[in-house]
Amino acid sequence: MNSLIPLAAVLVLAIAFGIWYRRSRGEFRRKRTANGPKLTAEIIGATLGSRATMVQFSSAFCSPCRATKALLEDMVGKMSDVRYAHIDAESHLELVRKLDIRSTPTTLFLNSAGVEVGRAMGTPKRSQVIDAINAIH
Template sequence: MREREDGTRNDGPRHGAPPPVAAADLGAELGERATLLQFSSAFCAPCRATRRVLGEVAGMVPGVAHIEIDAEARLELVRALGVLRTPTVLVLDAGGRVVRRAVGQPRKADVIAALGEVV
């Protein structure tokens, strides 16, 4: 795990990664090229800022979807994917495999860089 200057951590790829995430698990379609999967909670201020950043990036990059999940409402998915805090962002490839993971509010440049590794 690496902690950045702004206090967020980018865990990068994980060993023993979870199985691919299906659209049916999320209740939304995966992006054609990649998906930015955000886990949030109701009273999380960084989650709102993260939603804005991920929405902007998804709007800029063709084939990329942004899906936000309410962590409190989807505890089974939170456990299955090892989410411990909000916001947590998972970058999924076109097949739904987790290729990057970050905890905390991401910077737009970091999200774009993470997508560059996937698409």
């Protein structure tokens, strides 16, 4: 079975996926219409920001979740109208299913009414978080 074809196929596919993965992590994806469920302070376990709220879903087997939490907590500390909530996905499965969270970290960006306007999967860059918040009016 000394064929190099499977190895070459795996490497080509993995490189293509890897490039897409690297580019897409942290990217803010806007929802076409903000018509999802309305999240309240009670559901997310933190008060809503007067302008926006970032809700991060994390899990146990996730290295970038810690870094994302540290970054977002640091950023909201400097913003009076934006709040941050952190949710353990595994212990909130009903909410996870309702919002269709598939990977961690996933950060939802909510408007002042508590409705999701978009989300980012993976650790965002500072500039990506600022752009996402600026997109919320």
